[in-house]
Amino acid sequence: xxxxVDTHHEHDDHHDHKPTGIKRWLFxxxxxxxxxxxxxxxxxxxxxxxxxxLVIRAELFQPGMQIVDPHFFNQxxxxxxxxxxxxxxxxxxxxxANWMIPMMIGAPDMALPRMNNWSFWIxxxxxxxxxxxxxxxxxxxxxxxxxxxxLSTTYSTDSTALFVFAIHIMGxxxxxxxxxxxxxxxxMRAPGMTYMRMPLFVWTWxxxxxxxxxVMPVLAGVVTMVLxxxxxxxxxxxxxxxxxxxxxxxxxxxxxHPEVYIMILPSFGIVSAIIPAxxxxxxxxxxxxxxxxxxxxxxxxxVWAHHxxxxxxxxxxxxxxxxxxxxxxxxxxxxxxxxxxxxxxxSMTFEPPMLFALAFVILFTIGGFSGIMLAITPVDxxxxxxxxxxxxxxxxxxxxxxxxxMAAAYYWLPxxxxxxxxxxxAKLHFWCSVISVNILFFPMHFVGLAGMPRRxxxxxxxxxDINAIVSVGAFLFGFSQLIFLAVVVKCMxxxxxxxxxxxxxxxxxxxxxVPSPAPYHTFDTPPKIEAxxx
Amino acid sequence: MxxxxxxxxxxxxxxxxxxxxxxxxxxxxxxxxxxxxxNSVYSLHMYVFLVCVIIGVIVFAAMFWSIIRHRKxxxxxxxxxxxxxxxxxxxxxxxxxxxxxxxxxxxxxLLDMDDTDDSDLTVLITGSQWRWDYEYFDYDVQYRxxxxxMRDQVYANLPKGENYLLEVDRPLxxxxxxxxxxxxxxxxxxxxxxxxEFAIKKDANPGYINEAWTRVDEPGIYRGQCAxxxxxxxxxxxxxxxxxxxxxxEEWATNEETRLAEEREEEERLLSMQMTMDExxxxxxxxxxxxxxxxxxxxxxGVPGVFPALAGEGVSVDSDGLNDHIDTVANGVQGxxxxxxxxxxxxxELAAVITYERNAWQNDTGDxxxxxxxxxxxxxxx
Ligand code: HEM
Ligand SMILES: [Cu+2]
Numbered sequence: 001x002x003x004x005v006d007t008h009h010e011h012d013d014h015h016d017h018k019p020t021g022i023k024r025w026l027f028x029x030x031x032x033x034x035x036x037x038x039x040x041x042x043x044x045x046x047x048x049x050x051x052x053x054l055v056i057r058a059e060l061f062q063p064g065m066q067i068v069d070p071h072f073f074n075q076x077x078x079x080x081x082x083x084x085x086x087x088x089x090x091x092x093x094x095x096x097a098n099w100m101i102p103m104m105i106g107a108p109d110m111a112l113p114r115m116n117n118w119s120f121w122i123x124x125x126x127x128x129x130x131x132x133x134x135x136x137x138x139x140x141x142x143x144x145x146x147x148x149x150x151l152s153t154t155y156s157t158d159s160t161a162l163f164v165f166a167i168h169i170m171g172x173x174x175x176x177x178x179x180x181x182x183x184x185x186x187x188m189r190a191p192g193m194t195y196m197r198m199p200l201f202v203w204t205w206x207x208x209x210x211x212x213x214x215v216m217p218v219l220a221g222v223v224t225m226v227l228x229x230x231x232x233x234x235x236x237x238x239x240x241x242x243x244x245x246x247x248x249x250x251x252x253x254x255x256x257h258p259e260v261y262i263m264i265l266p267s268f269g270i271v272s273a274i275i276p277a278x279x280x281x282x283x284x285x286x287x288x289x290x291x292x293x294x295x296x297x298x299x300x301x302x303v304w305a306h307h308x309x310x311x312x313x314x315x316x317x318x319x320x321x322x323x324x325x326x327x328x329x330x331x332x333x334x335x336x337x338x339x340x341x342x343x344x345x346x347s348m349t350f351e352p353p354m355l356f357a358l359a360f361v362i363l364f365t366i367g368g369f370s371g372i373m374l375a376i377t378p379v380d381x382x383x384x385x386x387x388x389x390x391x392x393x394x395x396x397x398x399x400x401x402x403x404x405x406m407a408a409a410y411y412w413l414p415x416x417x418x419x420x421x422x423x424x425x426a427k428l429h430f431w432c433s434v435i436s437v438n439i440l441f442f443p444m445h446f447v448g449l450a451g452m453p454r455r456x457x458x459x460x461x462x463x464x465d466i467n468a469i470v471s472v473g474a475f476l477f478g479f480s481q482l483i484f485l486a487v488v489v490k491c492m493x494x495x496x497x498x499x500x501x502x503x504x505x506x507x508x509x510x511x512x513x514v515p516s517p518a519p520y521h522t523f524d525t526p527p528k529i530e531a532x533x534x
Numbered sequence: 535m536x537x538x539x540x541x542x543x544x545x546x547x548x549x550x551x552x553x554x555x556x557x558x559x560x561x562x563x564x565x566x567x568x569x570x571x572x573n574s575v576y577s578l579h580m581y582v583f584l585v586c587v588i589i590g591v592i593v594f595a596a597m598f599w600s601i602i603r604h605r606k607x608x609x610x611x612x613x614x615x616x617x618x619x620x621x622x623x624x625x626x627x628x629x630x631x632x633x634x635x636x637x638x639x640x641x642x643x644l645l646d647m648d649d650t651d652d653s654d655l656t657v658l659i660t661g662s663q664w665r666w667d668y669e670y671f672d673y674d675v676q677y678r679x680x681x682x683x684m685r686d687q688v689y690a691n692l693p694k695g696e697n698y699l700l701e702v703d704r705p706l707x708x709x710x711x712x713x714x715x716x717x718x719x720x721x722x723x724x725x726x727x728x729x730x731e732f733a734i735k736k737d738a739n740p741g742y743i744n745e746a747w748t749r750v751d752e753p754g755i756y757r758g759q760c761a762x763x764x765x766x767x768x769x770x771x772x773x774x775x776x777x778x779x780x781x782x783x784e785e786w787a788t789n790e791e792t793r794l795a796e797e798r799e800e801e802e803r804l805l806s807m808q809m810t811m812d813e814x815x816x817x818x819x820x821x822x823x824x825x826x827x828x829x830x831x832x833x834x835x836g837v838p839g840v841f842p843a844l845a846g847e848g849v850s851v852d853s854d855g856l857n858d859h860i861d862t863v864a865n866g867v868q869g870x871x872x873x874x875x876x877x878x879x880x881x882x883e884l885a886a887v888i889t890y891e892r893n894a895w896q897n898d899t900g901d902x903x904x905x906x907x908x909x910x911x912x913x914x915x916x
Binding site: 064065071142150155238281284327330340341345347349365369378386453459466 | 579606616696698871
């Protein structure tokens with residue numbers, strides 16, 4: 001185990017000298033403050049994006065156009081996707097990284113604290129720019145979160161310029177965050193914290209950060225090409241000038257596929273911390289988890305065109321991308337088998353973090369299965385651009401990534417706030433969420449197979465009944481999240497049962513050696529790690 | 535309302551309790567389709583699905599066994615193991631073999647779908663916002679196919695018919711038991727031509743041509759939709775294909791050739807004929823609503839920032855702007871969603887719709903445009 005050597009407080013005086021009020025948050029370089037800012041921002045965006053989803057589902061409750069105009073509907077699907085990806089899921093993971101990585105590796109802070117402040121504070125501006133573009137004549141972006149050219153170039157409105165600018169800022173923010181994570185992990189591990197002793201959350205984030213640095217510049221490149229095609233008479237994506245619209249898709253998905261793994265690898269780390277804690281048994285196959293994560297990350301660069309099987313690629317390219325995509329199922333399977341083996345012959349209890357982690361394992365696996373089905377090219381021709389795909393990626397992203405974020409919040413809220421999340425409310429939140437998320441997304445598989453395309457504001461009559469069910473599920477899921485809000489607010493208001501340093505019996509890791517709530521500065525003197533913490 | 539609620543509730547029950555039994559009647563699965571290929575696609579889909587279900591049952595059974603048996607409240611003591619090389623190798627290798635067993639049939643089916651050689655007939659399909667054009671290579675037949683569902687069925691409470699949003703004015707017609715090669719492209723943004731019962735979905739990329747093929751077994755009507763987000767009315771560009779016995783098809787095609795030829799002659803003849811203002815306005819309104827209203831809106835107000843208004847502004851009210859007006863409609867505006875209509879509409883229709891735009895919504899320029907004016911303009915243009 002570890003020993004915390006924190007006896008000589010030479011610079012004790014600066015410990016609690018922090019500015020108060022708004023200045024504390026604006027100028028903060030403290031990883032915990034910045035982590036909280038990221039998490040709160042992400043929570044806000046989660047509700048903003050969720051509201052847009054409810055507009056979409058309200059319109060789709062019945063056939064016919066009742067509530068919004070098709071052009072506004074397209075803005076809603078576009079904004080919903082962009083906000084959830086760049087505003088909710090990614091900042092939530094960066095927030096968790098900020099809070100937890102230094103504490104998990106025994107470091108006093110992130111390696112580059114001033115850059116850390118920047119990488120957060122440019123984000124709100126990016127989203128203000130993007131959201132306010134909806135007020136322009138003609139509205140905001142309406143070409144889907146994938147912004148395929150030429151719909152986003154020749155045929156888009158002038159809000160595209162703001163969209164491009166906002167994406168650039170988000171990309172810069174992500175790259176800075178990723179650099180910080182890598183530098184911190186490489187340089188600031190406590191003595192004895194070797195790479196193969198790091199908690200899996202640190203490992204998965206380490207690999208995620210490399211993915212981010214590799215693909216965010218590609219996204220920046222492709223949005224810039226959209227901008228120049230639209231305003232500066234280039235023809236990257238215009239056949240009339242010698243370009244190719246399919247080139248856009250290759251570039252976008254070269255970013256886009258690794259991006260989907262950016263949104264799931266940290267989840268793997270979270271779940272790999274929580275399941276052992278509540279099964280009271282070490283994680284099965286730690287080393288194979290690390291290798292599987294690395295394998296998934298590597299393969300994620302070789303599968304991008306599985307989003308493009310219908311674009312008319314040469315058949316041998318299709319075959320290559322089909323095989324590579326199927327191959328990703330192997331390391332993904334390894335992870336699932338490892339989690340189940342960790343539970344096997346454990347001594348399990350079912351506190352809220354564990355409930356969400358278990359739901360993650362099951363529902364993410366269902367998303368993995370539909371992923372394998374989508375990988376089969378000749379059948380993907382039928383699934384592609386239907387609600388079947390919508391079901392697939394919401395299983396991996398909502399009941400996958402988002403559930404893991406909720407699990408993480410319940411698991412670490414005692415450490416962050418010093419108070420236990422209200423167990424009754426948390427369990428209510430879990431059951432409401434897990435039931436409604438399936439009412440919401442499972443029937444989407446069926447309408448998709450039956451032939452309903454995605455991104456349409458109105459549909460043929462045979463899809464009506466299932467769409468009504470889906471919409472009911474959507475509202476139930478949306479309103480269930482208010483329970484989560486209540487739990488978080490209650491902790492932040494310092495109400496409820498106070499948390500001890502290690503509130504979960506089976507939890508392992510340096511973060512549980514410091515008091516709850518974690519002091520403003522932790523591990524000023526590094527702990528010494530003498531044995532693997534597992 | 536109550537009946538609907540009841541239907542929704544039963545459907546919910548069915549969906550969650552016994553999906554398999556109702557799969558066929560409720561349409562919650564892929565269609566088997568109308569071709570050999572679509573049947574193979576269906577079988578491959580069911581095969582992969584079944585493999586996934588079997589793996590899922592095994593994994594989830596192990597998981598629930600642990601959840602139920604290995605819980606602390608039952609006094610379970612945690613074991614200490616955390617590695618087992620043999621098991622780990624097994625669950626890497628076995629999935630790999632299962633994947634090969636899925637990739638094998640997928641590969642051969644894909645190669646088959648890709649083989650467009652030796653076709654009997656070729657049709658060029660061109661997508662444009664938001665309709666499809668069909669051009670037969672082997673016959674002198676070419677026409678445009680737009681959604682036939684009425685605006686008021688979508689936006690108001692006019693009752694919706696059985697094929698709501700899946701009906702067109704002029705379906706694509708193909709023969710059964712013949713290998714039909716489809717060439718697919720686009721005039722503006724990317725669209726995707728999808729008919730589930732043929733298991734064909736191919737993107738229509740502007741400036742490039744994609745190929746696909748089908749051989750339909752049974753005569754019938756097959757419906758599909760555009761599958762790639764293509765702007766505002768993406769939901770409203772359906773596809774209908776009618777498959778006829780080869781003899782019937784031959785008859786249809788020759789009749790169509792004659793009919794289109796006659797239409798062209800009629801057009802020539804009408805060039806010299808004057809239409810009255812009323813005739814122009816009536817024809818103009820119907821052309822406008824079918825072709826232009828999706829963007830410029832039935833009231834001519836457009837969509838601010840996206841599609842310009844025609845009521846009270848622009849060339850439509852500019853008394854010196856007649857030639858510009860004809861040019862815009864006939865030749866389109868490069869680099870915008872405004873397409874060229876000279877090959878899509880007849881001279882009469884062009885004349886009527888331009889007259890309509892210049893006089894509807896209090897534009898009241900009083901200009902009357904005749905087919906001959908359009909003809910002269912286009913001649914001069916060439
Ligand atoms: C076994 C693992 C997986 C496989 C084999 C797989 C396969 C696929 C395939 C083939 C598609 C394209 C479908 C189409 O458009 O026709 C797809 C779409 C998608 N997948 Fe996965 N996937 C897997 C896991 C994941 C994970 C872990 C995530 C994210 C957390 C994810 C997120 C997405 C998203 C967001 C899309 C749709 C993007 C869009 O078109 O808007 N997938 N997946
Ligand atoms: Cu992908």
